Amino acid sequence: MSDEVEVPESHPRYESLLTRHRIEAGVDRGITSRQGLIAQGRGEAYDYLLGERTIESADRAERAAAAYILQADHAVVSVNGNAAALVPGELVELAEATGADLEVNLFNRTEERIHAIAEYLREHGAEAVLGLEADGRIPGLDHERAKVDADGIGDADVVLVPLEDGDRAEALGEMGKTELVVDLNPLSRSAQVATVPIIDNIVRAIPNVTAHARELADDPEAQRDAIEAFDADEALSAAERAIRDGE
Numbered sequence: 001m002s003d004e005v006e007v008p009e010s011h012p013r014y015e016s017l018l019t020r021h022r023i024e025a026g027v028d029r030g031i032t033s034r035q036g037l038i039a040q041g042r043g044e045a046y047d048y049l050l051g052e053r054t055i056e057s058a059d060r061a062e063r064a065a066a067a068y069i070l071q072a073d074h075a076v077v078s079v080n081g082n083a084a085a086l087v088p089g090e091l092v093e094l095a096e097a098t099g100a101d102l103e104v105n106l107f108n109r110t111e112e113r114i115h116a117i118a119e120y121l122r123e124h125g126a127e128a129v130l131g132l133e134a135d136g137r138i139p140g141l142d143h144e145r146a147k148v149d150a151d152g153i154g155d156a157d158v159v160l161v162p163l164e165d166g167d168r169a170e171a172l173g174e175m176g177k178t179e180l181v182v183d184l185n186p187l188s189r190s191a192q193v194a195t196v197p198i199i200d201n202i203v204r205a206i207p208n209v210t211a212h213a214r215e216l217a218d219d220p221e222a223q224r225d226a227i228e229a230f231d232a233d234e235a236l237s238a239a240e241r242a243i244r245d246g247e
């Protein structure tokens with residue numbers, strides 16, 4: 001089965017249908033877990049309520065995230081089965097634009113899926129992919145869920161974790177890492193514990209973080225301003241208001 005399925009561009013919910021097909025294709029290719037289908041459905045519901053757009057506070061979060069990545073000693077972008085299926089090329093571009101590392105890191109870890117995702121990222125231009133080693137651990141978590149690459153997330157001061165499980169997000173925060181979380185649900189624990197919760201669809205969020213990073217790249221003062229202008233609690237409240245009142 002090919003990755004791209006025919007979806008009529010005239011359909012009013014074209015982007016949403018295309019996203020759904022990418023996740024389906026990801027499952028067929030052995031990249032995305034079947035649980036990933038459920039996660040996608042949950043995400044779609046929130047995206048529908050948010051108006052399937054990047055709200056203003058999410059754009060500020062994406063700018064702050066770009067600034068944190070640029071200012072990091074070692075930034076790592078964590079890639080799971082959903083992220084890989086939806087935005088493989090965009091993740092590679094973000095890594096290239098910022099110097100961040102890419103690490104395949106899975107909630108439902110299997111060696112087959114780790115290798116399939118690493119290969120898929122390489123097909124999309126990634127030169128180095130971490131996570132195949134998984135010789136480090138996140139303290140406080142049990143077995144497979146705790147595994148990280150000691151040279152990747154284990155060593156990072158800033159991690160971008162899209163669609164992360166709440167337990168793992170909390171444990172990474174307790175390790176003292178600056179966490180940038182992409183999650184459409186402002187009430188999720190991952191979003192609540194993040195330094196920067198990005199309440200937006202990953203398909204819009206990642207290219208926008210890259211665009212901000214390109215703009216901020218040579219301007220440390222603008223990077224500091226982007227970080228200072230961002231307030232996590234305010235961003236979570238703004239997303240809740242957008243869902244409730246359509247603001």
Ligand code: PTJ
Pocket residue numbers: 032033035036037038039040041042043044046080081082086105106107108109163164165166182183184185188200201202203
């Ligand atoms: O590939 P693996 O094994 O690492 O597993 C990945 C999933 C996503 C299946 C795993 O991390 C998981 O079960 O996640 P949860 O606990 O279902 O949380 C996923 C969160 O991501 C939910 O809060 C969804 O609302 C949100 N979400 C789903 N799709 C998107 C999204 N957020 C942004 N963009 C999306 N496209």
